[in-house]
Structure formats: C-alpha cells, structure tokens
Amino acid sequence: MDKRPTSRDVARAAGVSQSTVSIVLAGKAEGRVKPETRQAVHEAARRLGYRPNLAARNLRLGRTRTVLLVVPTLTGPVFGPIYAGAAEVAAARGFGLIVHPWPDDAGPARSQVDTQAIEGVLASSIVGGVTDFGDLPVVLMDSDPAAPAPTINFDVAGGMRAIAGHLAALGHRRIGHLAAAVDAWTFRVRGEALADAFPGALVRRTTAIDVAAARQAALDLLDRPDRPSALVCDDDVIAAGAYKAARALGLDIPGDLSVTGFDDVLLATALEPELTTVRLPAEQLGAAAMTALLEVLDDHRPSGVSLPGELIARRSTAPPAGS
Amino acid sequence: MDKRPTSRDVARAAGVSQSTVSIVLAGKAEGRVKPETRQAVHEAARRLGYRPNLAARNLRLGRTRTVLLVVPTLTGPVFGPIYAGAAEVAAARGFGLIVHPWPDDAGPARSQVDTQAIEGVLASSIVGGVTDFGDLPVVLMDSDPAAPAPTINFDVAGGMRAIAGHLAALGHRRIGHLAAAVDAWTFRVRGEALADAFPGALVRRTTAIDVAAARQAALDLLDRPDRPSALVCDDDVIAAGAYKAARALGLDIPGDLSVTGFDDVLLATALEPELTTVRLPAEQLGAAAMTALLEVLDDHRPSGVSLPGELIARRSTAPPAGS
DNA sequence: AGGCTTCCGTCATACGTATCACCGATCGGT
DNA sequence: ACCGATCGGTGATACGTATGACGGAAGCCT
Numbered sequence: 001m002d003k004r005p006t007s008r009d010v011a012r013a014a015g016v017s018q019s020t021v022s023i024v025l026a027g028k029a030e031g032r033v034k035p036e037t038r039q040a041v042h043e044a045a046r047r048l049g050y051r052p053n054l055a056a057r058n059l060r061l062g063r064t065r066t067v068l069l070v071v072p073t074l075t076g077p078v079f080g081p082i083y084a085g086a087a088e089v090a091a092a093r094g095f096g097l098i099v100h101p102w103p104d105d106a107g108p109a110r111s112q113v114d115t116q117a118i119e120g121v122l123a124s125s126i127v128g129g130v131t132d133f134g135d136l137p138v139v140l141m142d143s144d145p146a147a148p149a150p151t152i153n154f155d156v157a158g159g160m161r162a163i164a165g166h167l168a169a170l171g172h173r174r175i176g177h178l179a180a181a182v183d184a185w186t187f188r189v190r191g192e193a194l195a196d197a198f199p200g201a202l203v204r205r206t207t208a209i210d211v212a213a214a215r216q217a218a219l220d221l222l223d224r225p226d227r228p229s230a231l232v233c234d235d236d237v238i239a240a241g242a243y244k245a246a247r248a249l250g251l252d253i254p255g256d257l258s259v260t261g262f263d264d265v266l267l268a269t270a271l272e273p274e275l276t277t278v279r280l281p282a283e284q285l286g287a288a289a290m291t292a293l294l295e296v297l298d299d300h301r302p303s304g305v306s307l308p309g310e311l312i313a314r315r316s317t318a319p320p321a322g323s
Numbered sequence: 324m325d326k327r328p329t330s331r332d333v334a335r336a337a338g339v340s341q342s343t344v345s346i347v348l349a350g351k352a353e354g355r356v357k358p359e360t361r362q363a364v365h366e367a368a369r370r371l372g373y374r375p376n377l378a379a380r381n382l383r384l385g386r387t388r389t390v391l392l393v394v395p396t397l398t399g400p401v402f403g404p405i406y407a408g409a410a411e412v413a414a415a416r417g418f419g420l421i422v423h424p425w426p427d428d429a430g431p432a433r434s435q436v437d438t439q440a441i442e443g444v445l446a447s448s449i450v451g452g453v454t455d456f457g458d459l460p461v462v463l464m465d466s467d468p469a470a471p472a473p474t475i476n477f478d479v480a481g482g483m484r485a486i487a488g489h490l491a492a493l494g495h496r497r498i499g500h501l502a503a504a505v506d507a508w509t510f511r512v513r514g515e516a517l518a519d520a521f522p523g524a525l526v527r528r529t530t531a532i533d534v535a536a537a538r539q540a541a542l543d544l545l546d547r548p549d550r551p552s553a554l555v556c557d558d559d560v561i562a563a564g565a566y567k568a569a570r571a572l573g574l575d576i577p578g579d580l581s582v583t584g585f586d587d588v589l590l591a592t593a594l595e596p597e598l599t600t601v602r603l604p605a606e607q608l609g610a611a612a613m614t615a616l617l618e619v620l621d622d623h624r625p626s627g628v629s630l631p632g633e634l635i636a637r638r639s640t641a642p643p644a645g646s
Numbered sequence: 647a648g649g650c651t652t653c654c655g656t657c658a659t660a661c662g663t664a665t666c667a668c669c670g671a672t673c674g675g676t
Numbered sequence: 677a678c679c680g681a682t683c684g685g686t687g688a689t690a691c692g693t694a695t696g697a698c699g700g701a702a703g704c705c706t
Contacts, residue, residue, distance in 0.1 A: 061691085
C-alpha cells in the first residue's frame with residue numbers, strides 16, 4: 001500500500017502550482033486557466049492516477065456532501081428500491097449516500113452521525129422512535145407525520161381504500177382485518193380507511209410480523225360461526241399466515257375466503273393462489289425523500305408527500321360463496 | 324446549524340492545551356496527565372458536547388478505520404445477518420462499517436473507494452466479477468475460491484451432501500436437481516456434491532432465480548413418465564416454483580414428491596407444507612470475513628474458511644410413494 | 647547542594663485541499 | 677507613451693487533529 005499521489009505531485013508533474021491543479025480539477029478554470037495548461041493538468045492527474053483525498057477536502061470545506069440512509073434492518077424488500085431512488089437523486093446533486101442499519105440499540109451509527117461525517121439523515125420505517133440524530137436535518141419515510149420532521153409516506157390509507165373497494169365490488173359485506181403489530185399511528189390509519197367501507201370489520205392485531213403469529217391471529221378470526229368472507233392483511237407476510245390458517249380449517253382460497261396482502265413482496269407470487277395485494281412505489285419514495293432532504297439542506301421547508309400505491313388483483317380474491 | 328466545538332474549545336474551557344485534550348480523549352493519558360486534569364477535560368468535553376471531527380482525524384492519521392461492505396443489492400435475506408456479524412467484529416477492533424449496494428454498473432461506489440475513505444472491502448456474492456477495487460485489500464464472501472483474494476464461503480457442498488443424505492435415508496433413488504442460474508463455480512460444486520449420492524440425477528438450470536422461471540424448469544423435470552421422486556432446489560425461491568409446478572400437475576408434496584430448498588429464508592416456513600432446507604450461518608460468515616479482512620490489514624495472510632450449514636428437516640420431504 | 651529522574655503538560659507542526667489575495671505580463675484605448 | 681483592464685496563474689493560509697520534541701517543577705539519591 002504505497003502512498004497515493006497528492007495534488008502537489010500532480011502539480012509538479014504538470015509544471016504548475018498546486019492551486020492551479022485544484023482549480024482545474026474542480027472545473028473552475030473557465031477563463032482563469034489557459035486550455036493547454038488545463039490539458040496538461042488533466043493529463044498528469046490521469047497518468048499518476050490521482051484521486052483527491054476525501055478527508056482533506058471535507059476538512060477544508062467543512063462539509064461532506066454525504067447523506068446517511070438509516071434502515072431498521074438490511075433485510076427488507078423495500079429498502080433496495082428506496083436506496084436506488086434516493087441514490088439517483090443524490091448523485092445528480094453531487095451527494096453521496098451511505099446506508100446504515102440501525103438496530104434498536106442505536107449504538108453503532110452514532111460514530112458516523114456524531115462526527116459530522118454526514119450532513120443529513122434519511123430515516124426509513126423508524127417505528128421505535130429513535131429519531132435523535134442530534135441537530136442534523138432529518139427526513140422520515142414511512143413514519144408518523146406528526147413527528148417533528150418532514151415525512152414522506154406511502155399512501156397507506158389510499159391503498160387500504162383500494163382494497164376495500166375491490167372487496168366491496170366483489171360483493172363482500174363482512175370482512176376481517178389482520179392488523180400488523182406496528183406503531184399506533186399506522187394501526188389507526190389503516191383501521192380508519194377500512195372502516196369507511198366496512199364499518200363492522202372484525203379486527204385482530206398480530207403479536208409480531210411473522211407467519212406463525214399471523215396464523216394464530218387468523219385462526220381466531222376464522223374459527224367462528226359468523227366468520228368473515230374476506231380477510232384483509234396489513235402485510236404479505238401476514239397473509240401467508242392467513243393462508244396457513246385457512247388450510248388448517250379446510251377453507252379454500254378464494255372459494256371460501258378471499259385474502260389480501262400489502263406490499264407485493266416476492267412472497268405474494270410464491271403463494272398459491274397468488275396474492276391480491278398493493279404494490280408500493282418504493283423507489284419514488286426514496287427519491288422524494290432525498291429531494292426533500294436536499295431542500296432542507298438548502299434551508300427550504302419541504303412539503304410532506306404521500307405516494308399512492310397500486311392495487312394488484314390476483315387469484316386470492318373472488319366473490320363470496322353466497323353470491 | 325451552528326459550529327460544533329473543536330478540541331481547542333474544549334481546551335480553553337478546561338484550562339489546558341489542545342494537545343492535552345487530544346491525549347486525554349484518546350485514552351493515552353496514563354501516567355502523563357494528572358487524574359484531576361483528565362477529569363476536567365472530560366467534563367468540559369461533555370459539557371460542550373464535543374465530538375471529534377472525523378475528517379480532520381482521518382487526514383492527520385492517514386487512515387479511516389472504516390471498511391466497506393459491498394452487497395449486490397440491499398434486498399436479500401442474508402445481508403442483514405452478514406452485516407451484523409461483520410459489524411460486531413469491526414466494532415470490537417475500533418473499525419466502522421459502511422454498507423454500499425453495488426449494482427452491475429459499479430458506478431456509485433467508486434467515489435468512496437477511490438478517495439481512500441475506506442481501508443478495505445468486504446464483498447458479498449459478487450458474481451458479476453466486479454472485483455476491481457483498486458489496490459484495496461478485499462475479502463470475498465460467497466464467491467469462487469479461485470478468485471485472487473481470500474474467500475470466506477458457506478460450505479455449499481456440505482449442505483448439498485446433507486440434503487442428499489437426508490433424501491437417500493428416506494429411500495429416494497431417483498432425484499431431480501433444479502439448479503440456480505448463478506455462476507459456473509457454484510453450479511459445478513453443487514452438482515458434484517449431489518452426484519456423489521445420486522449419480523444419475525436429472526438437472527435443469529433455471530433461467531433466473533425467480534418463481535416463474537423455476538416453475539417452468541420444474542415442469543420440465545416432472546412432466547414425464549420417469550419423473551424423479553424428489554426435487555433438490557438450489558434455493559428456497561426455486562423451491563417455491565417447484566411447489567407451483569407440482570400443484571399444476573396434481574402432485575402432492577410430500578406424498579408424491581419430496582422437495583428441498585436452500586437458505587432457509589422466510590419463504591421456507593410460509594410455504595405449505597413447510598420446506599426442508601439448509602440454514603446458513605450468515606452472521607458467522609460476516610464475522611469470519613471481517614476477521615479475515617482485519618488480518619489482511621495487519622499484513623497477515625488469512626486462510627480461506629468454509630462454514631457448514633444446518634439441515635432443517637420440515638414437512639416437504641418424506642419417503643417416496645413406492646416404499 | 648547538585649545532578650538525575652519522573653511527572654505533567656505545552657509548542658509546533660504536518661496531513662491535503664480549496665480559496666482569497668496578489669501579481670507580472672500583455673493589450674487596447676486615447 | 678502611459679494608464680487601466682484583462683489574462684493566467686502563484687503564494688499563503690486555514691480547516692481540526694495527533695504526536696514528536698521539548699521543558700519547567702518537584703522529588704530522590706549520593
């Protein structure tokens with residue numbers, strides 16, 4: 001690991017001063033440096049394989065042009081597209097984007113945040129309320145809009161209304177709602193959106209977002225004389241649990257029971273029958289959030305955004321048995 | 324965004340010199356600074372909310388103590404645990420860990436790599452062969468051991484042998500192998516491990532790792548008079564495709580056909596019946612890889628490692644029909 | 647008492663970059 | 677021919693930190 005060349009080495013090689021190298025490579029040479037000199041600098045830099053030292057640049061400028069994307073865990077189907085959307089917007093503005101998983105304890109990321117290595121934070125699905133990033137600008141994604149920071153959200157309510165409309169159009173009158181065990185805000189919003197179309201929905205909240213817990217909750221909703229003809233699940237994973245419960249009770253999907261999910265993850269098409277669900281524009285979410293954060297960094301105040309999802313009707317929904 | 328305090332501000336507040344602050348906060352004050360002075364420095368730093376400037380430190384030290392974890396995409400079930408394992412080892416040695424998705428084009432990450440903001444790279448499942456990280460130390464995970472860098476791998480061959488043994492013990496004699504469309508090395512290793520127990524296995528390679536492609540390939544293997552009694556799939560997602568094919572042909576799992584997966588992702592327990600598969604020690608993989616990388620940074624040469632997986636027998640495998 | 651340690655800290659400096667303040671030379675205008 | 681402006685660069689400096697060289701004061705030994 002030999003030392004990498006500095007701008008001074010480039011300067012020597014090109015026969016100019018270090019200042020000139022800096023100016024030329026920053027693209028600020030317009031009208032201040034002769035074209036042939038510019039050429040010589042570029043040539044020397046290329047020949048030596050010069051790369052600016054980021055630490056020195058950051059120190060000098062007092063800024064890093066880097067944003068941190070905080071996700072609760074790397075393993076989640078939406079984070080890839082969110083990253084892609086955010087990274088594209090960031091790159092277009094000359095910003096870098098770093099990803100950092102932020103588990104509950106909130107420990108590891110502190111070093112990055114505390115040391116001013118970043119200028120802002122994009123936080124996704126932070127339900128635990130760990131939103132203390134010092135005084136750094138923050139934009140929240142998929143979080144309670146009542147939070148003291150701009151929020152960019154999926155239009156969850158709209159998605160639920162789309163599902164409700166779909167089921168109502170098929171003729172369903174009595175439904176069950178398998179709610180995910182997340183924050184109170186999401187729970188309320190989803191419930192209210194559903195209540196508009198189905199005032200008397202049966203509701204069960206799972207103890208966790210996993211198949212086994214969802215199966216148990218679904219059994220509770222289905223194993224009764226007045227069971228609903230459709231089950232609205234807050235999440236595709238929860239829908240998988242509902243499938244298991246239906247099979248255990250000998251109920252056919254969609255013959256005896258319609259089931260809907262949310263998110264349209266891989267699972268949705270792996271299940272049999274394939275799941276009717278709502279696809280969320282994760283990439284747009286990332287892009288919108290990054291745009292908002294850059295606004296904040298420019299001292300503007302961004303407006304909250306809510307991005308509509310798209311109903312994907314598959315084979316897990318059908319008219320109820322009696323119709 | 325007011326200016327953050329520097330070590331000089333702390334020094335002024337504590338009535339000492341900046342050097343002393345640096346020494347004390349670095350923990351190198353043993354025997355060189357009076358305990359009460361140390362106390363005063365810590366107190367002042369705490370009161371002012373001092374955080375060292377990472378850029379300045381990196382510039383001064385010429386190193387960043389930061390490692391980059393490169394993943395092909397954020398969305399993948401193993402990357403969370405891999406990160407967790409690597410991060411823990413890194414933290415114990417005072418290193419930071421940054422995650423960077425590295426899509427095929429290899430563009431965005433270059434800035435991080437080129438500017439010496441990192442000291443080494445941990446690359447996971449880089450099948451595309453994009454292993455050009457300049458002259459930075461690299462450790463590869465889940466990659467061809469023939470690569471010109473240390474590799475830390477799952478013991479894929481061992482996992483396949485475990486599956487083969489499981490099926491052989493159940494009495495299966497004729498099996499099919501649904502191979503994933505990945506690199507040639509993986510394809511060969513898996514095939515060979517299987518061939519030891521089942522010399523005449525039927526093999527189909529899917530065109531992509533997705534449910535629809537796997538379903539098609541599985542149909543090809545199953546829709547024949549001499550169809551195998553068990554289907555070994557290189558991946559849980561592929562197994563989901565096999566489930567669909569079996570259902571389309573009216574075959575019961577595991578009555579008419581046993582199916583196995585690989586990876587033990589969420590999908591494995593969401594399917595019905597639950598999938599027999601191999602669980603991989605992703606967290607250990609991350610830890611082992613980070614350990615190896617730190618060895619390289621210390622100018623040692625780490626030995627390649629191969630981590631065994633664990634057979635998880637569930638309901639998708641049973642003795643063949645005729646036995 | 648004088649010299650040698652040990653203790654407790656300070657001074658000065660360098661890391662590599664970007665930028666502000668200059669400055670010599672050339673050139674156009676009158 | 678002289679002045680001001682424009683061109684094409686250079687010199688010096690500061691960002692905040694870590695550290696090697698240095699040094700005053702006090703204690704110990706002979």
